Amino acid sequence: MKTIEYINKPEQLDDLCQRIENASWIAVDTEFLREKTYYPKFCLLQLATPEWVGCVDPIALPDLSKLFKAIYNPNVTKVFHSCRQDLEIFYQLTGELPSPIFDTQIAAPLLGFTENTGYGMLVSSFLNINLKKAHTRADWSSRPLSADEIQYAADDVIYLCDIYQKMITQLTGLGRLDWLKNDFIALENIEQYEVTPENAWLRVKGKSKLTGKQLSIIQVISEWRERIAQKENRPKNWLVRDDLLFDFAKIQPETIEALSKIRGITDRVLNYHGKELCELIKVAKKSPPIPMPEYTKSVFNKDQKQEAIIDILFALVRIRAEENLLNPTILANRDDLESLLNGNHENFLLLTGWRFSMVGNELQQLLRGEVRLTIQDGNLNFSR
Numbered sequence: 486m487k488t489i490e491y492i493n494k495p496e497q498l499d500d501l502c503q504r505i506e507n508a509s510w511i512a513v514d515t516e517f518l519r520e521k522t523y524y525p526k527f528c529l530l531q532l533a534t535p536e537w538v539g540c541v542d543p544i545a546l547p548d549l550s551k552l553f554k555a556i557y558n559p560n561v562t563k564v565f566h567s568c569r570q571d572l573e574i575f576y577q578l579t580g581e582l583p584s585p586i587f588d589t590q591i592a593a594p595l596l597g598f599t600e601n602t603g604y605g606m607l608v609s610s611f612l613n614i615n616l617k618k619a620h621t622r623a624d625w626s627s628r629p630l631s632a633d634e635i636q637y638a639a640d641d642v643i644y645l646c647d648i649y650q651k652m653i654t655q656l657t658g659l660g661r662l663d664w665l666k667n668d669f670i671a672l673e674n675i676e677q678y679e680v681t682p683e684n685a686w687l688r689v690k691g692k693s694k695l696t697g698k699q700l701s702i703i704q705v706i707s708e709w710r711e712r713i714a715q716k717e718n719r720p721k722n723w724l725v726r727d728d729l730l731f732d733f734a735k736i737q738p739e740t741i742e743a744l745s746k747i748r749g750i751t752d753r754v755l756n757y758h759g760k761e762l763c764e765l766i767k768v769a770k771k772s773p774p775i776p777m778p779e780y781t782k783s784v785f786n787k788d789q790k791q792e793a794i795i796d797i798l799f800a801l802v803r804i805r806a807e808e809n810l811l812n813p814t815i816l817a818n819r820d821d822l823e824s825l826l827n828g829n830h831e832n833f834l835l836l837t838g839w840r841f842s843m844v845g846n847e848l849q850q851l852l853r854g855e856v857r858l859t860i861q862d863g864n865l866n867f868s869r
Contacts, residue, residue, distance in 0.1 A: 487533075487537070487538050487639075487643060488538070489538045489539070489540060489635060489636065489639045490537070490538065490539045490540070491539075491540050491542065491630075491635055492539050492540065492541045492542065492546070493541075493542040493545035493546060494545075494546075495546065498541070498546060498549075498551065498552055499551070501532070501539050501541070501552065501555075502551050502552055502554075502555040503555075504534075504537060504539075505532070505552075505555040505556060505558070505561060506555050506558060506561070508534050508561055509560070509561065509562065510534070510561060510562035510563070510564055510587070510649070511532050511533065511534055511556070511561060511562075511563060511564065512531075512532065512533045512534070512564045512565075512642040512643075512645040512646045512649060513530075513531070513532055513556070513563050513564060513565055513568075513571065513642065514530075514531040514565070514566070514571065514638070514641045514642050514645065515527065515528075515529065515530055515531070515570075515571045515574055516528045516529035516531070516623075516625040516638055517529075517570070517574060517625065518624070518625060518626055519720075520720070521719070521720065522718050522719065522720065523714045523715055523717070523718045523719055523720060523721065524577060524715075524718055525570070525573065525574050525577070526626060527543045527574050527578065528543070528544065528625035528626050529541070529542065529543070529625055529630075529638055530543060530549075530552075531638050531639055531641060531642040532556075532642060533639070533642035533643055533645070533646050534646065535646055535650070538639050538642065538643055540635055540638055540639055542628075544626065544628060545628075549578070553575070553578070553579050556583055557579075557581065557583050557584075559584055559585065562585050562586070562587055563583045563584075563585070563586050563587070564586075564587045564588075564589070564645060564646075564649045565586065565587070565588050565589070565645075566588065566589045566590050566604045566607070566641075566645060566648075567588065567590040567601075567604070568586060568588045568590075568672060569672070569677065569678075572586075572672065572678060573678045576675060576678040576679065577678075582672075582673050582675060582678070584673050585669065586669050586672050586673065587649065587665075587669060588668075588669065588672065589604075589607060589645065589648055589649060589652060590602060590604075590607075591665065591668050591669070591672075592652055592656065592665055593607060593652075594811065594812050594814070594815035595656060595659075595661045595664060595665065595811065595815065596652065596655055596656065596659075597810055597811065597812065598610075598812065599812050599814065600812065600814045600815055604616070604641070607648050608644050608648065611647065611648045611651050611652075612644060612647055612648065614644065616640070616644075617637060617640075619633070619637065620633065620634050620637040620638075623637075625638075661839075663839075664838065664839035666838070667834070667837055667838040668834070668838075671834075680711060681711075682708045682709075682711035682712045682715070683708055685707040685708055685710065685711035686703055686704040686707035686708065686775075687778070689703060689707055689727055689730060690727065691727075691731065692777075693777060695731075695734060696774070697774065698734075698737065698769065698770045698774075699734035699735065699737075700734070700774035700777075701769040701770070701772050701773065701774040701775075702730075702733055702734040702737065702766055702769040702770065703730055703731070703733075703734050704769070704774055704775055705765050705766070705768065705769040705772075706725065706730055706733055706762070706765060706766070706769070707730060709761070709762070709765055710724050710725050710730075713758070724754060724758075725750070725754065726749065728749070729747065729749050729750060732747050732748075732749070733747070733762075733766060737766055737770060738763060738766060739763050739766060739767050740763060741755065741759045741760065741763065743763075744759055744762060744763060745759075791823075791826065794826060795819055795822045795823060795826065797851070797858060798817075798822045798825070798826070798848055798851065798852075799813070799817075799819060799822055800858075800865055801844065801847065801848060801851060801856075801867050802816050802817050802822070802844055802848070804865060804867065805843055805844040805847070806844075809843065816835070816840055816843065816844050817835050817840070817844070817845075817848075821833075821835050822848075825848060825849070825852070826852070835848070836849075847867070850869070851867065855869060856868065856869055857869070
């Protein structure tokens with residue numbers, strides 16, 4: 486069993502930075518809390534290579550600038566599993582994102598796993614180990630951490646080292662390692678981790694069904710909610726849940742009395758923000774909504790004909806996935822194919838990199854009538 490170094494003194498941190506600088510890659514994980522805050526509270530940083538394991542205490546060491554400089558070294562690959570929340574913390578603390586990145590969850594489908602495979606499944610499949618769940622809900626901000634909690638946290642990066650090495654070997658053997666380059670570069674787009682209040686409405690599910698005053702109200706209240714949540718560092722749904730946004734849009738209350746009748750609104754919001762909300766709704770009703778982004782618009786409402794076309798497109802995806810021993814959803818899902826049919830191609834992985842070479846180009850040719858579908862001996866065949 487590897488010795489785990491618990492790092493809570495500056496001199497330990499200096500030594501760790503030197504070890505990171507000498508590594509070609511490091512496994513990285515974080516523990517944080519955000520149930521009661523808007524911004525995640527950074528509680529623990531786990532780092533490992535095959536030679537060493539360290540758990541850094543950011544509560545005891547508030548100045549981690551040297552450590553981040555070492556981690557951000559472009560000559561050191563940062564290995565994560567499902568890295569988006571980890572990267573959100575890195576961006577929040579430094580205003581930058583580490584590079585280059587390798588994410589085992591993104592790589593897993595190229596080895597036959599389903600999309601968004603959980604870490605426990607990878608540990609079980611690659612290492613034949615069942616992860617312990619005793620500290621899944623631990624309060625990582627509490628000090629001191631127990632030995633069991635430190636071991637639990639460190640295990641994530643210890644196992645991640647082993648999984649990464651096995652993945653690299655298998656992907657290299659299959660000639661698929663370079664396929665992941667664009668996927669990993671896409672993780673470094675800071676727009677994914679920076680929510681500006683003006684654009685908060687874009688993350689509200691179901692918004693595309695609204696128009697006119699209702700959409701305008703959703704946009705204005707979403708911006709207000711994001712600003713207050715950021716200012717108070719409170720979860721935005723503690724202020725106004727998403728379903729209440731749609732109630733506001735439908736009922737359009739302009740008085741405290743009307744607002745108070747909406748089921749689910751809290752007394753705190755009514756007392757502290759009720760008047761402001763009513764004024765915002767009045768303004769929103771008189772203002773045209775921000776136009777919906779092109780990529781959220783549907784060129785047509787799907788009918789049986791369009792559904793049949795998507796079925797044919799997905800048949801081609803399944804065939805090419807089977808030929809390459811891939812799960813078809815790593816190539817494209819039905820939403821991707823609907824977007825392809827609609828011509829909505831913004832941030833569209835299907836038309837870039839290895840996905841385009843494997844099936845994206847052929848799907849476009851099929852839509853242009855340059856590829857034929859035939860049935861021979863009970864099998865579907867696509868040919869030019």
